[in-house]
Amino acid sequence: MKGSNGEVLFKSKDKTSSRYGKRPEERSLNELLQKGIVNIDKPRGPTSHEVTSWVKKNPWYIKSRTLRNA
Amino acid sequence: MTSHKEYVCTLHLQKDIPKYDLMRVLKEYEGTLYQKPPVKSAVKRRVRTRKIHYITPIDIEEKDVLMKVGCDAGTYIRKLCYDIGLSLGCGASMKELRRTKTGVFGEDSTIMLQDLLDAKIFSIEENDENILKKYIFPYEIVLDPLKKIWIKDTAVEALCQGSMLTAPGVSKLQNGISKGDTVAIMTLKNEAVSISEAKMSSEEIFQKETDIVAKPFSVLMETGVYPRMWN
Numbered sequence: 037m038k039g040s041n042g043e044v045l046f047k048s049k050d051k052t053s054s055r056y057g058k059r060p061e062e063r064s065l066n067e068l069l070q071k072g073i074v075n076i077d078k079p080r081g082p083t084s085h086e087v088t089s090w091v092k093k094n095p096w097y098i099k100s101r102t103l104r105n106a
Numbered sequence: 107m108t109s110h111k112e113y114v115c116t117l118h119l120q121k122d123i124p125k126y127d128l129m130r131v132l133k134e135y136e137g138t139l140y141q142k143p144p145v146k147s148a149v150k151r152r153v154r155t156r157k158i159h160y161i162t163p164i165d166i167e168e169k170d171v172l173m174k175v176g177c178d179a180g181t182y183i184r185k186l187c188y189d190i191g192l193s194l195g196c197g198a199s200m201k202e203l204r205r206t207k208t209g210v211f212g213e214d215s216t217i218m219l220q221d222l223l224d225a226k227i228f229s230i231e232e233n234d235e236n237i238l239k240k241y242i243f244p245y246e247i248v249l250d251p252l253k254k255i256w257i258k259d260t261a262v263e264a265l266c267q268g269s270m271l272t273a274p275g276v277s278k279l280q281n282g283i284s285k286g287d288t289v290a291i292m293t294l295k296n297e298a299v300s301i302s303e304a305k306m307s308s309e310e311i312f313q314k315e316t317d318i319v320a321k322p323f324s325v326l327m328e329t330g331v332y333p334r335m336w337n
Binding site for chain 2: 042043044045046047048050051052053056057058059060061063064065068069071072073074075076077078079087090091
């Protein structure tokens with residue numbers, strides 16, 4: 037087993053069933069609001085906490101969660 | 107250590123300094139340096155090391171130096187500017203600061219608050235969710251820097267319940283994982299399942315048929331998406 041970093045090793049040949057789950061790029065807007073990220077250009081002044089709270093207070097709630105070690 | 111950062115800042119010098127001296131000192135600061143967090147800080151105040159990857163001066167106007175700094179997470183730029191002032195012997199401070207990169211996120215993918223609100227309103231008015239969708243990325247992109255292990259459909263639900271990943275559940279994986287590395291566990295549809303600590307290297311995961319491969323510290327996918335396949 038050799039090769040550069042990140043080369044993919046296939047341990048078994050599996051297919052994924054279309055009955056469960058969904059590819060991330062096929063998510064609807066509502067699903068993206070649950071499992072999505074917005075990269076906001078924060079202006080000078082308000083703190084990052086304030087900005088996240090404004091975005092979250094929107095009727096279309098944008099869920100943010102802390103990803104530890106990521 | 108978490109993601110690398112890039113900042114653009116203005117360094118304000120107390121006195122005029124020859125350009126040559128300034129360049130020399132800026133160059134000296136590239137590399138590993140010791141920093142003690144300032145009095146007002148969120149972390150414990152003890153000396154720690156951080157790496158400065160590069161300092162690139164962009165523009166110099168009298169006593170103000172505009173520069174780009176690439177560094178580790180947890181580097182205090184204000185402190186760096188102050189220290190540069192001490193090295194120059196004239197004193198310096200940080201005037202302005204803007205972060206231009208965090209991990210995989212650059213400035214190009216950002217949106218201003220006003221534009222986000224506009225996009226939302228247009229989205230409703232035009233009844234087209236794609237207008238807003240354009241600005242929301244699937245959260246999997248934050249996992250980009252991590253090595254990945256893809257698991258079989260049959261193993262997904264068990265992992266969502268918080269169980270550890272064992273060798274039979276692995277479908278494919280990236281090469282180069284070492285024991286103890288933080289890895290991302292993905293479904294075959296490329297959905298994130300969890301962020302885990304690898305308990306084996308890529309070679310071992312590839313060869314072994316039993317044993318624990320990875321232990322989760324953060325489960326991202328909710329339960330009930332994939333079927334329960336155990337008794």
